[in-house]
Amino acid sequence: MNENMDPIARIALQLSRLPGIGQKSAQRLAYHIAAMPENDVKELAAALWQSRKALHFCVRCGNYTQGELCSVCANEERQNGQLCVVRDARDVAAMERIRDFRGLYHVLGGTLSPMNGIGPEDIRIRELLSRLGAEDIQEVILATNPDIEGEATATYIARLIKPMGIKVTRIAHGVPVGSDLEYADEVTLAKAMEGRREL
């Protein structure tokens, strides 16, 4: 990184590397930052750097944490025998927002994707299996995304775990709450019918 380049160009260049920020937005943000009070920029830069430096992966589940264990793994009340398998830390945050699930997580750190050369040894499947051997888990809930790669990953993991005699479930597919049947795609609607429950 050339520290002698124009300061505004330097800010813009760095920001334009972030996802969803194009050249124009980066330029606009750079001018905004140039006009911000020095202390506010210091706080912004410190938040980025200190926060990133503070973040590690939980040694047990792979979620982000500042310590050795994440807040979920460190909470003994969360050891209720359920283990929710998700793709990344973002999905843990989404799950935690529903405030309904009281078990533990396992973050895979990706999904199987032969097209992109991502195989079982590239995501945290081995760690999952060793947790199942060491911890008291009765149910593994596969909560990978409902897309092709997420489905393939869930199917793959289910096949590995079932012989161990552990219950394996998959989150339900169906029509989103608050949506309109008319606009649901055929696959989702078919899954919703297939997964219908008696009232």
Added chain:
Amino acid sequence: MNENMDPIARIALQLSRLPGIGQKSAQRLAYHIAAMPENDVKELAAALWQSRKALHFCVRCGNYTQGELCSVCANEERQNGQLCVVRDARDVAAMERIRDFRGLYHVLGGTLSPMNGIGPEDIRIRELLSRLGAEDIQEVILATNPDIEGEATATYIARLIKPMGIKVTRIAHGVPVGSDLEYADEVTLAKAMEGRREL
């Protein structure tokens, strides 16, 4: 700023204060930054903070600069008797992109806006007048935005300068190049007709 808050929430909070970045984008960016290599985040934070710290206002024109004079003011070849008055440093950058104007700039740092309590003493009009007394300027080009505040500012400055016997011009209003007449608004079209030139 609470340094003990969740690192990802802290990054998201800071980013959400930037213009055009909402809660959701800030969250998404925060997770992206969490997943970035530590060194890249260090570079990003350093670019923000070091660049902001390096920026000052050019003592002559008010543009951003790292030294005392900006690169335009420091370039003696740019003293061709023309002075282009713009609202802010962003507009200097826009003008420089056309690579056509070879004179100097004067950055007002705002436009007159009685509604927002911004009067002539709040923008760099006094500095402009003292430059006109001290420097060899034959033409002042008023290049404030073609909106109500920009027009009012241009008119106000023109009235002050004309009695000094200096030529005062305003950038042309008209239909943008590459646009479609059909979609031009009436005011722009009227201005384009008014400013027509013989071929």
